Amino acid sequence: xxxxxxxxxxxxxxxxxxxxxxxxxxxxxxxxxxxxxxxxxxxxxxxxxxxxxxxxxxxxxxxxxxxxxxxxxxxxxxxxxxxxxxxxxxxxxxxxxxxxxxxxxxxxxxxxxxxxxxxxxxxxxxxxxxxxxxxxxxxxxxxxxxxxxxxxxxxxxxxxxxxxxxxxxxxxxxxxxxxxxxxxxxxxxxxxxxxxxxxxxxxxxxxxxxxxxxxxxxxxxxxxxxxxxxxxxxxxxxxxxxxxxxxxxxxxxxxxxxxxxxxxxxxxxxxxxxxxxxxxxxxxxxxxxxxxxxxxxxxxxxxxxxxxxxxxxxxxxxxxxxxxxxxxxxxxxxxxxxxxxxxxxxxxxxxxxxxxxxxxxxxxxxxxxxxxxxxxxxxxxxxxxxxxxxxxxxxxxxxxxxxxxxxxxxxxxxxxxxxxxxxxxxxxxxxxxxxxxxxxxxxxxxxxxxxxxxxxxx
Amino acid sequence: xxxxxxxxxxxxxxxxxxxxxxxxxxxxxxxxxxxxxxxxxxxxxxxxxxxxxxxxxxxxxxxxxxxxxxxxxxxxxxxxxxxxxxxxxxxxxxxxxxxxxxxxxxxxxxxxxxxxxxxxxxxxxxxxxxxxxxxxxxxxxxxxxxxxxxxxxxxxxxxxxxxxxxxxxxxxxxxxxxxxxxxxxxxxxxxxxxxxxxxxxxxxxxxxxxxxxxxxxxxxxxxxxxxxxxxxxxxxxxxxxxxxxxxxxxxxxxxxxxxxxxxxxxxxxxxxxxxxxxxxxxxxxxxxxxxxxxxxxxxxxxxxxxxxxxxxxxxxxxxxxxxxxxxxxxxxxxxxxxxxxxxxxxxxxxxxxxxxxxxxxxxxxxxxxxxxxxxxxxxxxxxxxxxxxxxxxxxxxxxxxxxxxxxxxxxxxxxxxxxxxxxxxxxxxxxxxxxxxxxxxxxxxxxxxxxxxxxxxx
Numbered sequence: 022x023x024x025x026x027x028x029x030x031x032x033x034x035x036x037x038x039x040x041x042x043x044x045x046x047x048x049x050x051x052x053x054x055x056x057x058x059x060x061x062x063x064x065x066x067x068x069x070x071x072x073x074x075x076x077x078x079x080x081x082x083x084x085x086x087x088x089x090x091x092x093x094x095x096x097x098x099x100x101x102x103x104x105x106x107x108x109x110x111x112x113x114x115x116x117x118x119x120x121x122x123x124x125x126x127x128x129x130x131x132x133x134x135x136x137x138x139x140x141x142x143x144x145x146x147x148x149x150x151x152x153x154x155x156x157x158x159x160x161x162x163x164x165x166x167x168x169x170x171x172x173x174x175x176x177x178x179x180x181x182x183x184x185x186x187x188x189x190x191x192x193x194x195x196x197x198x199x200x201x202x203x204x205x206x207x208x209x210x211x212x213x214x215x216x217x218x219x220x221x222x223x224x225x226x227x228x229x230x231x232x233x234x235x236x237x238x239x240x241x242x243x244x245x246x247x248x249x250x251x252x253x254x255x256x257x258x259x260x261x262x263x264x265x266x267x268x269x270x271x272x273x274x275x276x277x278x279x280x281x282x283x284x285x286x287x288x289x290x291x292x293x294x295x296x297x298x299x300x301x302x303x304x305x306x307x308x309x310x311x312x313x314x315x316x317x318x319x320x321x322x323x324x325x326x327x328x329x330x331x332x333x334x335x336x337x338x339x340x341x342x343x344x345x346x347x348x349x350x351x352x353x354x355x356x357x358x359x360x361x362x363x364x365x366x367x368x369x370x371x372x373x374x375x376x377x378x379x380x381x382x383x384x385x386x387x388x389x390x391x392x393x394x395x396x397x398x399x400x401x402x403x404x405x406x407x408x409x410x411x412x413x414x415x416x417x418x419x420x421x422x423x424x425x426x427x428x429x430x431x432x433x434x435x436x437x438x439x440x441x442x443x444x445x446x447x448x449x450x451x452x453x454x455x456x457x458x459x460x461x462x463x464x465x466x467x468x469x470x471x472x473x474x475x476x477x478x479x
Numbered sequence: 480x481x482x483x484x485x486x487x488x489x490x491x492x493x494x495x496x497x498x499x500x501x502x503x504x505x506x507x508x509x510x511x512x513x514x515x516x517x518x519x520x521x522x523x524x525x526x527x528x529x530x531x532x533x534x535x536x537x538x539x540x541x542x543x544x545x546x547x548x549x550x551x552x553x554x555x556x557x558x559x560x561x562x563x564x565x566x567x568x569x570x571x572x573x574x575x576x577x578x579x580x581x582x583x584x585x586x587x588x589x590x591x592x593x594x595x596x597x598x599x600x601x602x603x604x605x606x607x608x609x610x611x612x613x614x615x616x617x618x619x620x621x622x623x624x625x626x627x628x629x630x631x632x633x634x635x636x637x638x639x640x641x642x643x644x645x646x647x648x649x650x651x652x653x654x655x656x657x658x659x660x661x662x663x664x665x666x667x668x669x670x671x672x673x674x675x676x677x678x679x680x681x682x683x684x685x686x687x688x689x690x691x692x693x694x695x696x697x698x699x700x701x702x703x704x705x706x707x708x709x710x711x712x713x714x715x716x717x718x719x720x721x722x723x724x725x726x727x728x729x730x731x732x733x734x735x736x737x738x739x740x741x742x743x744x745x746x747x748x749x750x751x752x753x754x755x756x757x758x759x760x761x762x763x764x765x766x767x768x769x770x771x772x773x774x775x776x777x778x779x780x781x782x783x784x785x786x787x788x789x790x791x792x793x794x795x796x797x798x799x800x801x802x803x804x805x806x807x808x809x810x811x812x813x814x815x816x817x818x819x820x821x822x823x824x825x826x827x828x829x830x831x832x833x834x835x836x837x838x839x840x841x842x843x844x845x846x847x848x849x850x851x852x853x854x855x856x857x858x859x860x861x862x863x864x865x866x867x868x869x870x871x872x873x874x875x876x877x878x879x880x881x882x883x884x885x886x887x888x889x890x891x892x893x894x895x896x897x898x899x900x901x902x903x904x905x906x907x908x909x910x911x912x913x914x915x916x917x918x919x920x921x922x923x924x925x926x927x928x929x930x931x932x933x934x935x936x937x
Contacts, residue, residue: 029494030560036487102488103572103863114561114635132590134865134900176860177572196905200865202912203856398661402634405561407592407658442592444902447654454660 031108032275039106040270041093043145043263045082046301046373048089049308052380054259054372055347057083058334063478066344074241074252078149082260091263093145094152100144100177101267104133109275110439114403116423123426125419126281127439128272128299129406134200135170137364137409137441138295139255142264143170146253147178156249157181161211161236164190164363165197166441167255172206182206183250185213185239189230197445211236218242233366237338256292256364257337257346257371265298272436273302283314285422287437289414290318290327290385291364293371299438300383307382318374318385319414321393322462324357326350326370327378327385329468334478335369345476348375351463355471358461360390361449362410364440368471386418389460393417394453397443409441410449489566490733497564498728499551501603501721503540504759504831506547507766510838512717512830513805515541516792521936524802532699534709536607540718549721551603552610558602558635559725562591567733568897572861574881581884583877584739585897586730586757587864592658593628595822595867595899596753597713600722601625604711605632605640614707615639619669619694622648622821623655624899625713630664640664641708643671643697646689655903669694676700695796714750714822715795715804715829723756730894731760741772743880745895747872748776748785748843749822751829757896758841765840776832776843777872779851780920782815784808784828785836785843787926792936793827803934806833809921813929816919818848819907820868822898826929844876847918851875852911855901867899868907 047053056065071080082091093101112125130138150158157180162168168184175182184206191198191210201208211231212219216239222229229235244252255261276283286303288296296318306312318327326349336353337343350369351357357366377383390410397413399420400406408416419437426433443450452458463471505511514523529538540549551559570583588596608616615638620626626642633640642664649656649668659666669689670677674697680687687693702710713719734741744761746754754776764770776785784807794811795801808827809815815824835841848868855871857878858864866874877895884891901908910916 030557031494033491036489099488099571103568110561113557134859134863134902136902173863177863195909196902199905199909199912200902203859203865203908205860401592401661402663405592405631405635407661444592444594444654444658447657450661451653451657454657 028111028279028281030113031110032278033108034106034271034274036102038274039101040267040274041098042090043093044266044270044301044305045085045089045091045263046266046304047086047259049305050376051308052376053086054376057344057346058478060336060341060343060345063345073245076149076153076155076251078152079146079260082263083258094148097144097148104140105267106271107132109272112404115400118403119420119423119427121423121427122430122432123423124432124434125423126434126436128268128436129439130268131406131409131439131442135166135173136444137166137170138265138268138298139167139170140173141267141298142255142261142294143174144177145264147171147174147180150251150253151178151180155251157183158251158253159183159185159240159244160253161185161233161240163187163233164194165201165445166364168206168208169197169200170255171253172201172204175206176204183243184208185211185236187211187231187233187236194445211239213239216242234338238342241342256294257367257369259373261294262297262371262373265294266301268295268298268438269301269303272299281434283436284433285315285317285435287317287319287415287418287435289365289411289438289440290320290370290374291411292367293374295438295440297371297374304377304382316383317418318378318383319418320385320387321360321362321365321414322387322389323360324351324366325387326368328387331472331475332375332379333475335475337369345478346372348372349378350475351468352471352474354474355468361446362393362414364411365414388414388417389462391453391458391460394450394458396420406439407443408439409443410446412440415439486569486737486739488571489568490736491566492564492729492732494560496732497559498725498732499556500548501551502724502728502759502763503543503547503549503721504724504755504762505544505717507763508834509766510834511544512834515802515804516936518794518799518801518803521803531703532710534604534607534611534613536610537604537718540721541716552606555602555606562598563725564729565590567730570862573858576861577878577881577885579881579885580888580890581881582890582892583881584892584894586726586894587897588726589864589867589897589900593624593631594902595624595628596723596726596756597625597628598631599725599756600713600719600752601628601632602635603722605629605636605638608709608711609636609638613709615641616709616711617641617643617698617702618711618713619643619691619698621645621691622652622903623659624822626664626666627655627658628713629711630659630662633664634662641701642666643669643694645669645691645694652903669697671697674700692796696800699800714752715825715827717831719752720755720829720831723752724759726753726756726896727759727761730757739892741894742891743773743775743893745775745777745873745876745893747823747869747896747898748778748828748832749869750825751832753896753898755829755832762835762840774841775876776836776841777876778843778845779818779820779823779872780845780847781818782809782824783845784826786845789930789933790833790837791933793933795827803936804830806830807836808933809926810929810932812932813926819904820872822869823872846872846875847920849911849916849918852908852916854878864897865901866897867901868904870898873897
């Protein structure tokens with residue numbers, strides 16, 4: 022049967038078809054994610070406690086397990102209109118080279134200067150900071166994707182933006198640093214002498230090139246000790262998944278426009294911001310029994326929180342100053358290998374996704390790095406887009422699914438999230454081309470060492 | 480009067496609204512561009528002579544001054560559908576910060592991995608090479624935008640792609656090199672020992688870091704001496720402007736969709752590929768007396784072919800092996816300063832645009848580099864997109880126009896071409912941020928030196 026109304030290469034929603042509210046998956050979850058705990062008292066953290074670090078409205082969103090829809094504020098919506106809706110692309114060319122009866126779609130979030138989906142939450146968080154009358158926000162960044170997104174959002178709203186960038190990245194990856202400066206952010210290599218915790222670390226380890234854990238600590242200190250500042254974070258948190266639901270809602274609307282029903286939905290998983298956003302409305306239908314989809318999380322074999330982690334309370338940061346979260350974790354003492362998919366190098370996972378995985382609503386797989394880059398290159402050569410290493414984890418899984426369909430003859434519809442572009446990841450591609458990429462997989466002993474950091478909380 | 484049907488932030492054509500033929504502006508020009516001359520005989524070059532270097536179909540397109548429309552081959556059209564139509568963006572946010580009654584639109588060509596409009600012609604040229612049964616194509620690249628575009632097109636069509644990359648860029652800008660390798664191109668630093676001309680240059684200048692002129696010579700030699708190869712070029716040529724007309728045709732269709740009539744059309748000008756493509760249908764209406772637009776070319780003050788060059792026959796390359804073209808030129812002996820807008824560092828100009836400028840159909844202005852980067856940053860901070868330095872020349876001129884409107888109160892409609900993104904130009908942005916950018920403007924003596932290379936042909 023030939024379709025009379027053939028699906029175009031790229032499905033763009035019209036402006037008036039764009040979702041006008043974010044969807045809060047927690048509202049429909051049967052088992053709610055376990056509450057964050059105060060690291061001192063081990064009691065559920067209060068809005069007041071969180072409000073010292075985060076903006077008021079964001080604290081409300083963080084703690085609200087009941088409200089299903091949050092209207093997108095007009096100013097955020099207008100910003101979205103500059104780079105959204107993002108296209109849902111039919112991968113005709115990939116299907117052809119794979120010679121598969123499967124139909125492959127990807128939601129592409131890379132068509133903005135930050136190069137990823139991070140901007141969706143950055144503008145929301147900056148907006149609420151502005152609305153609260155704050156002067157600015159602080160954050161940390163590793164490779165710089167989140168920092169770039171936040172600096173763009175802050176520059177648009179006229180908000181000050183202080184980014185603590187892990188020193189080794191600051192020095193070795195100067196390009197994203199310059200992008201942030203273009204957007205007016207102040208970028209400080211971490212550890213720095215501008216904070217107490219930074220000075221302490223520098224005293225103890227004079228030659229250190231920094232870590233994400235240290236940068237978080239500095240950013241939090243800078244927020245708490247400066248009048249009119251709050252700290253913001255780009256993944257893991259419930260509020261972030263809420264904002265990222267725009268990805269899934271647009272995907273749902275685009276599919277509906279052409280009467281397409283997905284069979285499998287695939288996303289890469291680091292802290293969970295992209296995956297949680299992409300699957301939100303599909304997971305809702307699955308929980309409510311309205312539809313059945315396979316939902317697959319893909320993580321690096323070097324940092325396998327879902328597939329080899331424990332579902333337990335753990336610190337959200339390596340510095341152990343942040344709240345405790347119940348999640349799939351490798352232990353806050355786990356040190357991920359220098360995997361090139363920096364965005365997936367996190368020991369823990371969103372509490373929402375952790376609960377859903379625990380309850381059997383999702384699958385998870387892990388893939389080694391070289392396989393990921395092979396898939397990335399294969400994809401780039403036919404679909405044009407050069408993917409970020411993070412995104413390529415989902416590509417790898419989607420290609421595997423499509424190849425299975427070639428064997429079985431099944432005409433499955435596969436949807437995956439292409440979170441961003443790899444323009445700032447060419448060092449990793451170079452290693453891949455030169456055969457110098459390693460496929461480190463942690464041993465059981467490595468994992469045991471990470472789990473040692475787990476606090477005992479029932 | 481409030482518009483009932485408000486213009487969205489981004490106008491996307493539907494797939495079925497995309498232009499299906501390229502438009503050849505020469506067909507409607509009253510004075511045709513002067514013919515290319517054989518550098519040896521000084522006689523108009525023949526199809527046979529050009530066919531040694533270029534593909535047959537492309538030679539036909541190069542020499543055809545009469546056919547107005549060339550249908551876009553289906554395979555090229557399908558490739559276009561992967562990244563086109565490109566959006567025509569209403570710069571609402573820029574208008575707001577400029578506090579101008581002007582309405583500003585830009586046609587954004589950067590949403591593809593090559594990062595610029597170059598892909599529009601790369602896929603066309605690769606397609607005709609494939610159709611002719613060739614094994615592959617050769618080309619040169621400086622900073623790497625054209626080489627990237629060509630490698631993407633070749634990988635899609637399964638064609639071999641040999642890129643000679645100026646050695647200094649190969650070594651200092653490894654990222655674009657890796658992008659090309661991702662798409663399967665072989666990238667050779669030039670001068671190399673793989674060609675006779677390369678070996679000769681290396682013998683004479685052992686420590687040389689190469690030049691575009693040298694890379695062209697190597698690429699041409701590699702094409703001519705290899706069975707089944709031809710040489711391709713990313714700008715200046717008539718065929719390139721033909722393919723790039725897709726930019727202007729889409730812009731025209733998008734404007735018509737919302738009943739918008741532009742007053743001023745602005746584009747940056749290096750070899751003329753983007754400007755010639757953007758203005759094609761508008762220039763047609765102007766020539767035919769159907770509409771009147773101001774059409775403005777913007778070039779760097781460091782390489783001012785239109786504004787300070789001569790309209791004369793000159794060599795198209797510094798190596799003086801390519802045909803002679805009648806164009807606005809600074810002389811093939813002119814050595815442009817190391818301006819960061821590498822794509823605009825060309826001593827000559829498209830013969831089509833040169834003739835039109837000579838006949839009074841266009842204006843041209845030149846702008847200094849620091850002003851260009853100021854405009855780029857200002858634009859990025861409100862419109863989100865980080866522009867390529869080349870594109871930022873057009874931004875600078877558009878902002879100036881809009882600010883004039885603020886003074887006069889005129890509600891002009893300004894359309895400009897945003898040819899690409901600056902993700903691989905962060906070294907230039909860094910210099911700008913650090914106040915280390917220079918604003919070199921050639922003296923009259925510098926220009927005299929360049930003009931010395933001009934052959935005497937009437």
